[in-house]
Amino acid sequence: MQRPPPVCILVLVILTFVALERSWSKSLIVWKSKSKSGRSSSAHHLVGGEDIEQFADPLVLLPVLHAGGRGNDDDEPFRVSVRQFEQQILPGNYPASTVWGYGDPSRPDTFFHPSFSVENIQHERTDVKWINELVKDPDACRESRNHEDRDACAPLKHVVQDVYGVSIVDRTLHWANPAADDCADGTSRTNCRGRGAEEYDGPIPMVVHVHGSIEDPVSDGYPEAWYLPNYKLDNDPYTRRGTTYGSLDGSTGEDGYALYSFTNSYESSTRALWFHDHSLGITRLNMYAAAGGFWFIRRSDGTESGLERGRLPGPPPRKGDSLRDLNTEGNPVREGIREIPLVITPKSFYKDGRLFYPANRAYFEGLGDGTAFGDNGDLQTCDGEGSFPPAWNPEVFFDVMVVNGKSWPYLGVRRERYRFRILNGADSRVFNLAFMYYCQGVDLDREPDGQLPMYVVGTEQGLRPNGPGRITMDQDGAALLLSPGERGDIIVDFNELPNAHACPSAEVVMINTGPDEPFGGDLDLAWRDRPMGRVMKFVVSDHDGLDSSSEIENLEFDSNPGGTKLVPDCGSDCVERHFALTEETISLSATGSSKECYEAPLAAKLGWYGPNSDFSGGAIPLLWSDEIVTRPEVGVAEEWHIWNESADAHPIHVHRANVQLISRHAFAEGKPGTVIGPGNPISESEIGWKDMVVSYPGQVTKIRVKFLLPGLAVWHCHVLSHEDNEMMLPFLIK
Ligand SMILES: [Cu+2]
Structure with a gap:
């Protein structure tokens, strides 16, 4: 060891x-919020975090929502829907909170925020019907003939609202935008910047992505492949599906859901994927409202890939362990759990x-x-x-x-x-x-x-x-x-x-x-x-x-538990790409006086240095709407060099692929393309197969990646507020 x-x-x-x-702060705007957390206590509408008693309630052990192989026992796909409900998040002396969360629509007690876990078996298929049930009364709506109950099937507006109950979707971002004829550029479609900044109180687009999965594009939850719930509204002004639903996602002919199929065919087990919403430009609000949940990949016999000697602590909560048994102190089921999923959502x-x-x-x-x-x-x-x-x-x-x-x-x-x-x-x-x-x-x-x-x-x-x-x-x-x-x-x-x-x-x-x-x-x-x-x-x-x-000290893992080794060998055909992380700023004044102008962040962007990686020309930021410039080939190893010219760290996530972190090197301010110094060591927790890496400011972060399946995918910063405002790009695997 x-x-x-x-x-x-x-x-x-x-x-x-x-x-x-220090060296960067002279010329770059560090994205420091001037509002510190905790100051909210001064606002009379808000609970102050510092006033809440800590360690007042026991941890909820999250049960298993579904356990693979193939769908339910009758070979139907698993059903996972998103609904609105109440949950006591704060201690009991505070009111319950209205949230969204995922669950099995046939078992209403499974809806929770964050979601119960989905357990999958390596190499065994999991089919899921992801249902958007953000309507007033999902059960009554479902039971009404053809979703005809106008009251029960009334669409909900976004649960993330201001103090007056106004939903706070920002229509000026490039977002899903289901409203008809609302594109600022005058085109008639969805997935565009809206015309104005007024409230969006319409039905909510959702599309689930299983983070870290490697599957066909139809099962990846492309940001433009969202869909609205199956609702009832007179003179419906909304488009019910995003532009790529149907071309990418399992087109069903009915409203309100998508069918995904997961092969779970990974080289190794012991994978902690997770599922969450990925709708264009509104992910931050949908995830704040609905969280998501773990999507584990395990072996059917309980062994773990690469574990050569010893036994890891277990078990995790298993199929059949009830919410009650898992969460009654003193119950032998709860007392016996030794592998515990923790989902942290501030x-x-x-x-x-x-x-x-x-x-x-x-x-x-x-x-x-x-x-x-x-x-x-x-x-x-x-x-x-x-x-x-x-x-x-x-x-x-x-x-x-x-x-x-x-x-x-x-x-x-x-x-x-x-x-x-x-x-x-x-x-x-x-x-x-x-x-x-x-x-x-x-x-x-x-x-x-x-x-x-x-x-x-x-x-x-x-x-x-x-x-x-x-x-x-x-x-x-x-x-x-x-x-x-x-x-x-x-x-x-x-x-x-x-x-x-x-x-x-x-x-x-x-x-x-x-x-x-x-x-x-x-x-x-x-x-x-x-x-x-x-x-x-x-x-x-x-x-x-x-x-x-x-x-x-008695645990032994082999040298490459995750499967095929990419580090240190990239191979002679290895394709090198250079990407830029940049930020755009805007001059703001809190008073309108030009004497008090200061530079503030407007958007962080992904970009590149052109097709020939010409660093002398400077970074070229790219927009979600720009033509795709990254077209890797199936089976060819690639090395991505991510030059972070912004002042922020950005956690970079690549869809439909696993990555390995190779190195981080500093580069001189304003001089991407040339590294200085010996390189920064990789931390103990970053060694092995990952699906995202942190890119630090003033450093080039090198990752190695190999794509296994063709089709459309995205890569993006996982700071959700960045991702929602242009820090995400599509790429096409050939
Ligand atoms: Cu970011």
């Missing part, structure tokens, strides 16, 4: 980021329990509380030049940590090993996680008594090559970094705590030193002072002899 000391490496990485941040709330999402741009500029749709007060562009989207925010952070649908939960654990599959389901927030313990119960007024190491056992797409990697938080705060969309696969051994005599009331806090603002590499170490510096708590009790997993 390989266990290099990680501390010095991580220190180096952090120092590099800090240095870069949120903010109005005092009546409704979800808060900033409803105007002024909020990002530190002006006002963000509660009125498109109301930007005196904020305007300088000298009347240009315009900005009135509701969209460059990034959003929120002030309540929500894990598996509960704010800051706690979990009772034994002094044993647990495996955690962790998903960062946030819009913009980067997590940097570690486990700190107190021997006499958590006391945030003092330093913890110590920390428990994390043992990284896998990435998104497989076990980690050559065995677990040990991570502890060093003095600079570097630990388990998860950017939006990334997943971590770790073991924590609670038996490494000091013994019960020395540590009688042990409690462990999962802490977060990811900052409450846009991430460029810097961490915020003051986790005890910030509500969002904590994620959840573990209350430790004694060993009960149930731990059948191996000691960490």
Whole structure:
């Protein structure tokens, strides 16, 4: 087993980021929000995150929604629909929240935010009918003949609304736009920028993407392949399907759903994919409302690809484990679970329990509380030049940590090993996680008594090559970094705590030193002072002899558990591509006075340096609507060099492919094409097969990728607010 000391490496990485941040901040606008999370307490409409009691409710263990092989027992496809419902996310002294979530329409008690998990078997097909049931009463609507019940089948408007109940869809972005004749360019179609900024109160487009899957385009959830629910409306002014539904997705002849087929034919098991909405220009709002859920790939016999010796902690919740059994403290089903999916989705709330999402741009500029749709007060562009989207925010952070649908939960654990599959389901927030313990119960007024190491056992797409990697938080705060969309696969051994005599009331806090603002590499170490510096708590009790997993040092993985090796060999035919990450800014004034103009972010973009990678010509940003410039071939290995000329870190996700991170090198400001310095080490948690990587500012990030199936796909930044505003491009696999 390989266990290099990680501390010095991580220190180096952090120092590099800090240095870069400094050298870049002179000329580039760092996307720092002027509104810090936590200030919302001053707004009388909003719950203040700092006022909420932490660790008040137990963690919800998420049951299995569907378990593969092939569809349901009668060989019908699994049905997964999205609905609106109430859920108690905050502690019981606050109202419940109206949210969206996925579930099985024949079992109404399966709807949850985030979704229960879907379990798949490697090489066995899973067919899914994804249903959009965002109508007033889905059950009554479904039962009415031909969806004829006008009341039950009335379409819902977006659940993410301002304080007055106005839905906060920003129509000025290039978005799904189902409204007829609303394109700003005068064309008659969907998927375009809208004419105006008024409220969109129509039915909601949804299309599910299984993140990390490699399937045909019809089952990938292309952003323009959305569909509206099967609703009833007189003089219906909406187009019910996006432009590529039917050409890409399983055209059904009926409204309200799409049929996907997943082969799950991966070289290896142990994959933590996840499903979520991907509709063009509205993903951030749909995902904030509906979250998503894990989509695991396992072997039918319970073994794991690449695991040569030893046994990982388990089991996870299994098919047949009921929500009640999994979530009744003391129930043997709950007590026996040793592999626990954790879905982290930060949120903010109005005092009546409704979800808060900033409803105007002024909020990002530190002006006002963000509660009125498109109301930007005196904020305007300088000298009347240009315009900005009135509701969209460059990034959003929120002030309540929500894990598996509960704010800051706690979990009772034994002094044993647990495996955690962790998903960062946030819009913009980067997590940097570690486990700190107190021997006499958590006391945030003092330093913890110590920390428990994390043992990284896998990435998104497989076990980690050559065995677990040990991570502890060093003095600079570097630990388990998860950017939006990334997943971590770790073991924590609670038996490494000091013994019960020395540590009688042990409690462990999962802490977060990811900052409450846009991430460029810097961490915020003051986790005890910030509500969002904590994620959840573990209350430790004694060993009960149930731990059948191996000691960490007895776990052995082979050198390439994820299958075919791409690193270090790219092959002689390897295709090299160079991409640019850039940002566009706009001159704003909070008062209208030109004396107070400042540069603020308008959009982050993907781009390239032209067909010949001519760096001297500078980066060429590309738009979603531009002609496709990336046309890789099936089976040919590629190396993508992503030159980040912006001031922000961007988590880059490539659809319908797995990737491996090769290297990160700094380059001189304004001089992409030439690297400086020896390169920055890759962290313990980034080794192996992934489906996304973080691209840091001022660095070129190299990834290796091979496409296995032809057809249309997309790549994008997984900061949802970036993705929704042009930081996404299609590519075509030939
Ligand atoms: Cu981004």
